[in-house]
Amino acid sequence: MSERKLRVAVVGCGMIANSAHIPAWLSQPGAEIVGVVDRDLDRAKTLANKHAIPGVFDDVGNMLKELSPDVVSVCTPAGSHKEHAEAALRAGAHVLCEKPLTITSRDAADLFKAAQESDRHLLVGQSMRFYNQVAAAKAFAAGGQLGDIYCADVARMRRRGIPTHGSFHIKELSGGGVLYDLGVHMLDTVLWVMGNPKVVAVSGATYSKIGPRNENLITSSVESGAFAGGVSSASYDAATFNVEDFASAFLRLDNGGTIHLKVCWAANIPDSAGGVMIMGTEGGLSFDPRVLDLRVIKNMGRYQVDITPKILPPEPNHPFYAHWHMIAHFVRVIKGTEEICVKKEEALNVMRALEAIYQSAKEGCEIRLDQADG
Ligand SMILES: NC(=O)c1ccc[n+]([C@@H]2O[C@H](COP(=O)([O-])OP(=O)(O)OC[C@H]3O[C@@H](n4cnc5c(N)ncnc54)[C@H](O)[C@@H]3O)[C@@H](O)[C@H]2O)c1
Numbered sequence: 001m002s003e004r005k006l007r008v009a010v011v012g013c014g015m016i017a018n019s020a021h022i023p024a025w026l027s028q029p030g031a032e033i034v035g036v037v038d039r040d041l042d043r044a045k046t047l048a049n050k051h052a053i054p055g056v057f058d059d060v061g062n063m064l065k066e067l068s069p070d071v072v073s074v075c076t077p078a079g080s081h082k083e084h085a086e087a088a089l090r091a092g093a094h095v096l097c098e099k100p101l102t103i104t105s106r107d108a109a110d111l112f113k114a115a116q117e118s119d120r121h122l123l124v125g126q127s128m129r130f131y132n133q134v135a136a137a138k139a140f141a142a143g144g145q146l147g148d149i150y151c152a153d154v155a156r157m158r159r160r161g162i163p164t165h166g167s168f169h170i171k172e173l174s175g176g177g178v179l180y181d182l183g184v185h186m187l188d189t190v191l192w193v194m195g196n197p198k199v200v201a202v203s204g205a206t207y208s209k210i211g212p213r214n215e216n217l218i219t220s221s222v223e224s225g226a227f228a229g230g231v232s233s234a235s236y237d238a239a240t241f242n243v244e245d246f247a248s249a250f251l252r253l254d255n256g257g258t259i260h261l262k263v264c265w266a267a268n269i270p271d272s273a274g275g276v277m278i279m280g281t282e283g284g285l286s287f288d289p290r291v292l293d294l295r296v297i298k299n300m301g302r303y304q305v306d307i308t309p310k311i312l313p314p315e316p317n318h319p320f321y322a323h324w325h326m327i328a329h330f331v332r333v334i335k336g337t338e339e340i341c342v343k344k345e346e347a348l349n350v351m352r353a354l355e356a357i358y359q360s361a362k363e364g365c366e367i368r369l370d371q372a373d374g
Contacts (some may be wrong), residue, residue: 006031006334009067009093011084011138013038013047015165015226016098020127020323021073022051026315027324028331031071035226037063060084064091071334074098077166077173078180082107089114089122096330097123098125100184103175105351112344122332124342128185132311132323133294137278137285140296140309141193146280150255152190155262156182156274161223162211162236162245162265169211169241179206179354181225182263187251188342188350189289190259190276196346197253203366204249204357210266211245214238223272224265249357261357266366 008025010017013036024109025033038044048056057063064072064087072088074081074097077090085097095115101124102108128134141149167173168181191197215238224236246264253259275288284297296307314321332338354365 001039003030005254006070006109006331007067007323008071008073009035009037009055009063009069009264010073010075010319011037011038011088012077012080012098013043014075015016016320017073017075018047019226020049020320021075021096021327023318023342024320024324024327025073028327030331030335033059033061034069035067047302050092060087064088064093069093071096071330072150077168078103078175079173082111084112085111089118092118092120094121094123094330094334096123096125096327099188100175100180101347101351102220102356103180105348108348108351112347114341121330121333123326123333123340124347125323126185126188126192126342126347127320127322127326128189128289129341130315130322130329131289133287133290133292134189134193136294136309136311137193137276137287140283140285141195141217141280145296145298146278146285147282149194149278149280151279152194152257152258152259153277154186154190154259155187155276157262157264157267157269158182158223158272159269160210160215160217160266161272162219162220162241163224163226164219164221164236165224166235167228169236169243171242173245176354176358177206177208177247178201178242178263179212179247179267179357180275182264183247183261183357184353185289186263186274186276187259187261187353188346190261190278190347191349193278193285194253194257194259196343196349197255197257198349198369199251199353199356199371200254201252201368202249202353202356202360202368204247204360206244206358206361207246208241208244209246209310211241211243212238243363247357247359247361251353281334 037057041058072093082102249261251259278285287294360367
């Protein structure tokens with residue numbers, strides 16, 4: 001007898017839903033999309049028509065009541081994640097929620113509590129973990145190839161890449177700027193590869209120097225994180241830009257290690273650049289999470305060697321292919337054949353550190369997190 005398909009609903013029909021969640025769910029033989037929700041009903045209708053999805057809604061509560069889905073993919077701006085994810089969990093659905101999980105760590109903890117009370121899975125959409133080279137980096141670090149890991153340098157710097165779609169630049173809707181867009185990915189990735197040490201102290205600075213200017217420059221939507229040819233309604237408006245476009249931080253870890261983190265949407269640098277360097281006593285790693293350039297730095301006898309592991313190419317060949325892997329993983333988690341990749345403590349560690357960067361930037365001093373509860 002064939003297994004019943006998971007009935008999936010997608011909330012938020014913007015860039016990431018169109019480009020990644022919808023096609024990735026459609027590629028899952030054990031799942032079907034039964035409904036989509038967007039407060040802009042026309043967007044929801046367009047998406048539903050394109051993929052013959054039967055349910056179309058402009059309200060999450062109505063959708064949950066009418067469809068009782070098994071799974072909900074939350075793809076709204078971060079400021080709405082708590083409300084939408086909690087409603088879905090309380091209605092008995094497993095939830096895949098886009099990053100950042102919420103805009104405060106308290107809300108994030110509440111969501112995990114809701115998941116536990118409802119006996120449902122909550123997967124935070126840290127899709128970067130599912131890139132092939134990041135998975136390989138994690139395997140090398142976890143396998144002891146680096147020895148004692150004590151330092152990481154992490155940067156994701158765009159020359160001009162303020163998201164020109166959506167509401168990333170509006171604090172009331174997204175909670176924060178580049179830290180909650182790129183920072184959450186980079187910090188989660190590096191902490192995961194390093195073995196999830198707890199962040200115990202943070203010193204940070206944030207800037208908003210370029211976003212609020214109307215530069216009238218020629219820019220590319222791909223550079224701003226939108227998939228070429230995907231949904232990219234230009235809604236960035238310098239006049240309403242009220243988040244940080246640049247953040248820099250120094251983080252102390254409970255094992256004595258440290259992380260330097262630098263992320264920006266816009267800066268006067270030669271080219272968009274970035275990457276991760278992780279340093280251990282027996283080896284190091286150098287990679288850019290988005291491209292196949294992982295290098296393992298070791299010694300062999302008296303020689304210093306750079307090892308270039310053979311990493312499989314993206315499958316499918318799509319800029320957001322990690323979402324395909326993440327959704328396949330979530331299906332296995334729901335079926336009970338795999339443990340969830342992003343643990344509650346890991347998600348809270350990242351959220352608390354990001355919050356502390358904002359607090360440190362505001363107060364101009366280091367913030368200690370050793371006393372944080374939970
Ligand atoms: N993992 C990744 O690589 C990645 C990439 C891009 C975006 N994201 C995340 O995905 C989320 C959405 O980003 P996006 O780029 O798709 O933004 P977007 O603005 O293109 O899409 C958001 C959609 O949500 C709808 N919406 C807003 N408030 C709503 C509400 N209260 N009820 C119903 N619908 C509502 C909007 O009308 C819009 O269609 C964000 O959290 C973002 O950080 C993740």
